[in-house]
Amino acid sequence: MRGGWCAPMARGSSACSDRRGGWRISGRCFGADLTGAEVRYLMEREWAQTEDDVLWRRTKLGLRFSLDERERLAKFMAAMVGAGA
Numbered sequence: 001m002r003g004g005w006c007a008p009m010a011r012g013s014s015a016c017s018d019r020r021g022g023w024r025i026s027g028r029c030f031g032a033d034l035t036g037a038e039v040r041y042l043m044e045r046e047w048a049q050t051e052d053d054v055l056w057r058r059t060k061l062g063l064r065f066s067l068d069e070r071e072r073l074a075k076f077m078a079a080m081v082g083a084g085a
Helices: 036-045 051-058 067-082
Strands: 029-031
Touching: 029 036, 029 067, 036 051, 036 067, 051 067
Parallel strands: none
Antiparallel strands: none
């Protein structure tokens, strides 16, 4: 994941790593190197609405997430919706 999975999808986004491995503003890590900033980007720009949208439809990280990590991601996304993401 440290290779910059979302760089092609989110050019110019501060949510993404660059190809040299340097991380910019990334926020909380939910597991498998998925960060809060990446989740916010997916919600705001890619219309992800549920953890399944993020884990399966946008990234395929569902293969590497535990149940606990999925629950933390779902709570984060619910809080983002409540905050007007």
